[in-house]
Amino acid sequence: MRFLSTGSVLTVFLILATAARTEDLPRSGQPVFDRVIELVNANFYDAAAIDRFNAAARAQINSGSGPRSGARAPAQATEAITSVLANLGVSHTGRFTPDTIDYFELSDIFRFAIRDDVRRLFAPDGEVRYPGIGMVTLAVGGRRFVSDVYDGSAAKKAGLLVGDEVLSVDGLPYREIGSFSDKVGRSVDIRLRRYRDAEPLSVRVEVERLRPLPMFEHAIEQSMVLDERDGRTIGYVRLWTLSTRDGLDLVAEALSRGRLKDAEGLVVDLRGRWGGGSADAAEFLVGGTPTFRLVSRRGDVTLANFRWQKPVVALIDEGTRSGLELFAYTLRQNSVPLVGERTAGALLAGRAYVLPDDSLLELAVSDAVIGDDLRLEGVGIAPDISVAFPLAYAAGKDPQREAALRVMGQLLDAGTKGRTIPSSEPAMTR
Template sequence: MMQRILLFIFKTASATFVFAQTSNQRPVSSEDLEYYLLQSFLVADSKQRIALNHIGIQGRFEESGFLVTAVLEGYPAHAAGIDRGDVILSADNEPFHPVHSFNLERNGSGDFVRITSEHQLRIQRGDSSTELSLAPVYENLFDSYRSATANSVQEFSAGNKVIGYIRFWALSRSTNDIINYQELIRNLDHCDGIIFDLRNSFGFLDSQHLDLVFNDKSSYFSVTEPPNSGFNFAQISPVLEFANYRKPIALLLNEDTRGGPELFAYQLDKLERVVSLGNSTPGQIGNFALNNGNDGASIDYLSAEELLIDGNEFEGIGVNPEIEVQFEYENTTRGDPQYDAAINTLLGII
């Protein structure tokens, strides 16, 4: 059975926009950690989100092991000191797998069984390796990414200025999450500038996300499917009653900033007080299809090649940052050159 999900911005109260779709990527199977992230965002009911034991990482398989590409703040990997660029070699002396290593059992309903025991992970960082002991959390990834966003918030002094920081691991259109975003921004309103970190970010965009920063909706982008379907993004939701943040923002992007966060970045880049840094985003604003067939569960990505944002192609193009700053995932040196560049850029304009 295939369930097609309208992603990000293409469904309003008054109309549904159906656009030409092609699938040019391999399906994401339930063997992949990515599947559980996508699934948790795409299901209609929060009770359908699949909980699993995990340690709060993103990554990909390399010849040497599992390369960590991102670490969620406040989760076991972060607490244990695992960092971006580390390679996880093994778990309990077996080859590491982000799903299988912690989810060996299912209950009678087919759900993963919660575990509380610690696991021994061998980590390689550059030319050295170490062993760490940590216990996973049992949670769906929607909730994990929401919590990690709140956990990421910080502020610090730089000279006589105060800079805030939020890593938006996920964007959600739910009322509760919009309220949470308001609270995060409100708590940093006194800062002279804020870093919005959208690297490795995923999720759904709502016009009320933009209301957190924009004075009004007049510049919000339009969405068009030739020949004659379209709408203005300002129409998605009522105006958010909120004292928007009006000071400089540094925006961090990379090749794993996808979907709603890409459009968030695209719109923010229209403001002169916003500077984007990092790497180009992939331009993935299409649909997903959930498949539950005899061969197992999987998710297909359906690209939106005909869809135009402000009259221009976006799929496969994405957002190019104003300031290109390289930071390869394989980089094992301590420090974050993109983050450092964001701080220096803000200090130059606040």
């Protein structure tokens, strides 16, 4: 007789137990909805929320508008999935469809997690691409406004500004992906309103095929500028995400011997799109180890380790989330002044899954605890200096950035290391 090892017995037991639980899950017969239920039950980080989640799923199934087969199945499933996931009440959890920019950007960020599907989804080479102009919008009061213009993008070059109201693209209502499909290499006519009650403007922008992570890397590099004011030279860089391979290396190189090397102080903009990155990403701004280079026999120099030793001011808002939020927390712990608005309170570990209709499920799979018991999820970090940013009809004005530059000027005039601005409210609660 062949005996199973203790580990094998445990494995079999877990498989049987999982199968038993799977049979007890809420079932609608709609494959996308049911797969979401399975994935949440198997992977969501907070076991205490599962019973509540399943109860919400059963309520959706039993409701008159719940998920089911038939002509309206996709729309009903979308509404039902949105509702049950919202019941979990946490960040890093949502469903994304291919008619949104988020779908493509997250697919690139999570490309390793979806590696078995990425070549099929993004044929022929598995490189994530989408048609666009480098602009992101946000709905406010039933109208749609430009919320981000990526540095170096076609939208930036064409003169689109944050705060512009988007009225139409080629005479049709704006759609994130649909407005630019089949138009790569051609220009589109974007109708917009820059000032409240003003006459509309028309701007022509060339449509590109965008690869999210290389685009973000390029945007980080293109954002770097030196601002000369009141006899001071202040560097600025925007970290759109920490998920790129070489983004932080580009910043370190610029500060070490590139376009930002002559800066007396640095404003680092953490008002990003996505987080990502390693837990020690902020170390090059606050770490104690010295800068050093490797020099070859031929005299070739490689920057091996860089540490910025001059003043820093950081910009934060609700776009500061996940890894960028941890970055901001690290700066706060090192007394770097934070300017702007409270961060997102979105610090969990997420993972992506491809659903049966090729939509993407992002799911929080791990809690994130700083030290012994500090959690930023649902709390966020308050700025030291609070500055609002009304989006609608901002006409490209950025009061938060202007405030950060003023703070840096004050720190430089005072001759400090730039780390003594008092907080106007507690940074966070436990």
